Amino acid sequence: MPFARGRSVTDIALRSPALQTSEVPSRARVLQRLRLSDLVFRTLTRSAALLVLLLLGGVILSLIRGSLPAFGTFGLAFLTTEVWNPVTEKFGALAPVYGTLVTSAIAMSIAVPVGLFVAFFLTELCPLWLRRPIGIAIELLAGIPSIIYGIWGLFVFAPFLQQTLQPFLIDTFGNVPVLSTLFAGPPYGIGMLTAGLILAIMVLPFITSISRDVFDAVPPVLKEAAYGVGCTTWEVFRSVVLPFTRVGVIGGVMLGLGRALGETMAVTFVIGNAHKVSASLLHPGTTISAAIANEFTEAVGDLYTSSLIALGLILFVITFIVLAIARYMLLRIERRIG
Amino acid sequence: MATATTTNKLYARRRRRNGLMTVLAYLAALFGVGWLVLILGVLLWEGFNGVSLQVFTEMTPPPGGTGGLLNPIVGSLIMTALAVAIGTPVGILAGTYMAEYGRYARLSSIVRFINDILLSAPSIVIGLFIYEVMVAPLGHFSGLAGAVALAVIVIPVVVRTTEDMLLLVPNALREAAAALGLPRAYIVRRIAYRAARAGIVTGVLLAIARISGETAPLLFTALNNQFWSTDLGAPMASLPAVIFQFALSPYADWQSLAWTGALIITVTVLALSIIARALTASRKTS
Numbered sequence: 001m002p003f004a005r006g007r008s009v010t011d012i013a014l015r016s017p018a019l020q021t022s023e024v025p026s027r028a029r030v031l032q033r034l035r036l037s038d039l040v041f042r043t044l045t046r047s048a049a050l051l052v053l054l055l056l057g058g059v060i061l062s063l064i065r066g067s068l069p070a071f072g073t074f075g076l077a078f079l080t081t082e083v084w085n086p087v088t089e090k091f092g093a094l095a096p097v098y099g100t101l102v103t104s105a106i107a108m109s110i111a112v113p114v115g116l117f118v119a120f121f122l123t124e125l126c127p128l129w130l131r132r133p134i135g136i137a138i139e140l141l142a143g144i145p146s147i148i149y150g151i152w153g154l155f156v157f158a159p160f161l162q163q164t165l166q167p168f169l170i171d172t173f174g175n176v177p178v179l180s181t182l183f184a185g186p187p188y189g190i191g192m193l194t195a196g197l198i199l200a201i202m203v204l205p206f207i208t209s210i211s212r213d214v215f216d217a218v219p220p221v222l223k224e225a226a227y228g229v230g231c232t233t234w235e236v237f238r239s240v241v242l243p244f245t246r247v248g249v250i251g252g253v254m255l256g257l258g259r260a261l262g263e264t265m266a267v268t269f270v271i272g273n274a275h276k277v278s279a280s281l282l283h284p285g286t287t288i289s290a291a292i293a294n295e296f297t298e299a300v301g302d303l304y305t306s307s308l309i310a311l312g313l314i315l316f317v318i319t320f321i322v323l324a325i326a327r328y329m330l331l332r333i334e335r336r337i338g
Numbered sequence: 339m340a341t342a343t344t345t346n347k348l349y350a351r352r353r354r355r356n357g358l359m360t361v362l363a364y365l366a367a368l369f370g371v372g373w374l375v376l377i378l379g380v381l382l383w384e385g386f387n388g389v390s391l392q393v394f395t396e397m398t399p400p401p402g403g404t405g406g407l408l409n410p411i412v413g414s415l416i417m418t419a420l421a422v423a424i425g426t427p428v429g430i431l432a433g434t435y436m437a438e439y440g441r442y443a444r445l446s447s448i449v450r451f452i453n454d455i456l457l458s459a460p461s462i463v464i465g466l467f468i469y470e471v472m473v474a475p476l477g478h479f480s481g482l483a484g485a486v487a488l489a490v491i492v493i494p495v496v497v498r499t500t501e502d503m504l505l506l507v508p509n510a511l512r513e514a515a516a517a518l519g520l521p522r523a524y525i526v527r528r529i530a531y532r533a534a535r536a537g538i539v540t541g542v543l544l545a546i547a548r549i550s551g552e553t554a555p556l557l558f559t560a561l562n563n564q565f566w567s568t569d570l571g572a573p574m575a576s577l578p579a580v581i582f583q584f585a586l587s588p589y590a591d592w593q594s595l596a597w598t599g600a601l602i603i604t605v606t607v608l609a610l611s612i613i614a615r616a617l618t619a620s621r622k623t624s
Contacts, residue, residue, distance in 0.1 A: 034521045035521070037521070037523055038521045038522050038523040040523075041522075041523035041526070041527075042435075042439055042522070042523070044431055045431045045432065045434045045435035045438070045439055046435050046439065046440070046445075047431075048427075048428050048429075048431030048432035048434075048435060049431075049432040049435040049436060049440070049445060049446070049449045050445075050449075051428060051432065051493075052432050052449050052452060052453050052456070052493065052494070052497060053448065053449060053452055055456060055490060055493070056452050056455065056456055058467060058471065059459070059463060059464070059467045062466075062467050062470035062471055063463070063466060063467065063470070065470065066466070066470050113366075114366045114369060114370065115370075117362055117363045117365075117366035117367075118363070118366045118367050118369075118370045120359075120363050120366075121363035121364060121366060121367040122367070124363075125360060125363055125364070126367070134367060134371060136615070137370075137371050137374050138370055138371070138374075139611075140374060140608060140611065141370070141373065141374045141377075143547060143607055143608070143611045144377065144551075144604060144607065144608075145550070145551020145552070145553075145578070145603055145604070145607060146551070146553070147551060147553045147578050147581055147582060147600070147603070148377065148381065148551065148600050148603065148604055149377070150582075150585070151581060151585045151596060151597065151600050152377050152380055152381065154585060154586075155384075155585075155593070155597075156380050201373050204370055204373075205370070208370065232352055232353065232355070232356035233356055233359075233360065234355060234356040234359040234360070235352070235356070237359075255458060258458050259458060261460070262458075262459065262460025262461070262462065262463070263460070264460065264461065264462045264553070264554040265553045265554060265578075265582065268582075269585070269586070289460060289462045289554065292462055292466065293462060293554055293557055296466075296469075296557065296558045297557065297558050297561065308466075309466055309470070312462065312463050312466040315460055315462075315463060316459070316460070316463045319458075319459060319460055319463075320455060320459075323454070323455045323458055323459070324451075324455065327451060327454050327455065
């Protein structure tokens with residue numbers, strides 16, 4: 001590391017050969033050398049920056065190249081076919097795409113309201129001395145690797161749901177017209193509902209910490225003015241803080257959604273890996289990332305591998321769009337707050 | 339009189355609503371922190387049952403046998419170290435370009451946008467990418483491919499923190515150095531890097547924390563290995579991959595080893611994030 005050597009700025013300047021000689025040619029040579037080293041360093045940093053672009057380009061190109069055989073064989077029907085049969089080499093992406101969207105929808109419908117309430121608590125209600133510990137706890141929750149959620153989900157959470165929540169849902173909604181199909185079937189424990197709930201726990205800290213940051217950035221004058229005309233804490237939050245930070249909150253939610261869509265290990269453990277589109281949330285299903293994680297190393301034949309890569313391409317396109325929207329929204333709120 | 343009662347009613351309703359929402363917020367916070375306690379509690383309980391010296395000195399056992407996690411631990415260490423060695427220089431250089439040379443350049447804003455997307459891109463896709471460019475052409479899985487996949491995850495984290503931290507360095511420092519006649523490359527390396535050092539180190543620590551639990555990109559790059567191997571050209575064991583395999587197995591002793599491995603990873607990740615936090619916190623106060 002160049003900066004680790006203990007020399008001060010003036011040392012460098014004084015020791016610079018340019019100062020010690022008055023001869024013009026050697027001074028010109030030294031300056032030339034400095035200019036050259038500057039150019040080298042500049043080019044180096046610039047190429048590293050370009051490498052980041054190349055990485056993304058490489059990801060997209062390699063996925064497209066790898067998925068060509070699958071799209072060539074099945075065409076766009078790949079997206080709408082439910083069959084996934086390695087023996088007859090017939091593949092379709094409908095079940096994994098459906099599972100990805102359903103589990104993410106379950107996750108977001110729980111994590112968004114809860115996350116916003118936690119952020120509301122942290123910024124408006126929490127006593128000052130508790131703010132930091134709770135904030136840190138939430139961020140640690142965000143740092144726990146997904147495989148830990150997976151093993152916990154498989155051994156602790158799924159059996160727990162199998163004995164409590166799932167029988168309850170089946171009994172309660174068994175005779176209600178639409179809900180009975182949503183909650184039909186025996187309580188397997190694993191399945192799309194369990195995966196969605198675990199995703200909710202994983203996404204919660206992301207939504208909370210971004211919402212808290214944007215809530216904190218609301219100018220105090222605005223809130224004080226609202227309190228001054230007699231608003232309650234909830235009214236200040238609902239009518240002043242939330243409208244002011246709406247763009248940022250949407251950005252945070254989209255960032256969480258991006259994570260939920262692409263999450264692999266936690267889901268793979270508890271989804272059950274069945275290539276089936278079933279209306280019941282209690283049935284096992286699969287998601288794009290779970291299908292890839294489970295089958296990729298065992299995939300025999302080019303078409304099988306290529307179909308899995310095509311799934312990866314679909315996932316990447318979906319998350320790219322979601323993340324691009326998220327970043328755009330967050331950029332807008334950054335500019336607004338200044 | 340009538341208006342007074344309606345205002346009173348309205349007032350009471352607003353107070354009730356406020357009370358309800360306050361209670362909900364408290365419950366939500368309890369719910370959020372509750373999961374952390376629950377997950378860590380189970381992890382400590384299950385993980386500590388299996389912790390012994392054996393875990394760190396013996397290889398992964400066959401089903402029914404006894405053994406430890408030595409080869410996956412070493413594999414994880416090797417691949418993490420290599421990933422950091424590849425990813426950190428690239429990340430720091432790219433972050434340097436964005437904060438120092440091209441601060442107002444169009445290229446920087448594009449790279450920033452793309453980098454943010456890479457930062458949260460699904461890691462399984464990174465695994466597919468490395469499979470396509472390294473594993474498929476060479477025809478075999480390798481520890482090197484695993485390390486490169488992890489490096490692709492390290493780069494965006496380091497780029498982001500390096501840029502952020504360099505932007506925090508006051509411009510007066512750079513101007514003072516420039517006034518002494520220092521060339522730009524010297525200003526960056528001797529002044530800006532030194533002022534931003536704690537922040538950049540934090541970024542690297544966070545990147546290590548991030549990759550030490552990554553499983554998805556390793557599954558079909560480094561694969562797994564039941565035996566002792568430090569050969570980068572061959573499949574290499576890693577803690578996350580072994581946890582994945584052992585946890586889904588029907589054998590009780592494998593499952594218990596998976597819990598122990600999970601505990602090791604979590605303790606590492608939490609320790610790294612706490613150190614990283616302490617580094618930036620001490621810098622803020624000084």
